[in-house]
């Protein structure tokens with residue numbers, strides 16, 4: 001079943017399928033055994049992404065979750081602590097991987113999406129000592145998924161860097177959608193890159209590649225990351241077929257994210273009169289808060305599905321609409337009219 005053909009699919013930006021141009025470069029990609037370091041297309045992708053963020057090296061990984069978990073294992077040794085927000089992907093949707101694979105203890109600040117207060121984070125850091133679990137790293141998410149696609153301001157990130165430096169802890173960015181932040185706030189990727197010890201970035205979300213994420217960092221870290229990836233079963237062989245899709249996505253699908261943001265704004269405008277917009281829309285995610293609405297999230301999703309529109313249920317009264325490469329203006333018009341009618345009833 002090809003869901004996207006029959007429905008307007010607003011569940012996630014991961015539902016996109018490779019474009020004809022992307023498939024063409026995949027079919028003709030030069031490949032080798034990447035576990036031997038011999039896949040020229042993977043090597044080119046890694047060098048390209050490292051340079052984009054102003055770091056020495058990068059490592060191709062099968063998923064954003066694995067890229068995050070490799071980075072966390074680089075920064076936090078077993079029995080030590082990671083700080084992040086309570087809604088962070090790394091502690092919400094990665095099935096306890098930091099604890100299960102890294103022996104990492106996680107402590108969270110209350111979920112505030114992209115509105116982080118660096119002083120709150122500073123106050124949570126625990127130094128080395130006999131009694132406490134020492135903090136080794138802070139992780140932030142740019143853009144923030146459960147935070148409705150919010151963009152952490154550059155000034156906040158700079159403050160967090162200062163906090164991390166003063167405490168001697170590392171700073172990681174879950175940058176699955178950092179491309180969207182780059183487009184929304186016109187911050188060069190290299191400027192984001194400079195602020196973090198490690199980043200994970202995804203090619204398979206808004207950029208439309210079928211598979212793939214990268215860990216970005218120093219040459220020393222990425223050498224260790226290669227071992228961790230292999231240990232986790234993430235060593236791939238002729239992965240150049242996938243890396244070619246990623247390179248194509250970087251060349252063709254970054255600037256166009258502005259279109260996704262504009263379409264998300266149109267959806268937000270359509271649902272806003274019904275008091276269900278959870279937060280202002282900055283990027284490609286439209287968070288819905290149905291706590292004051294007659295329909296709960298499941299009921300809205302079921303009614304929308306019956307009319308050919310798919311949305312994500314995040315909680316009993318929270319839902320999400322996502323714009324992406326496989327959604328055009330006609331799809332947005334159809335979805336906006338269906339959702340407005342259902343919410344008005």
Ligand SMILES: Cc1ncc(COP(=O)(O)O)c(C=O)c1O
Nearest residue numbers: 063064065066089141145174176
């Ligand atoms: C913010 C964020 N980080 C990481 C991931 C994990 O990516 P993957 O599904 O490739 O493991 C996602 C997935 O949607 C995400 O939204």
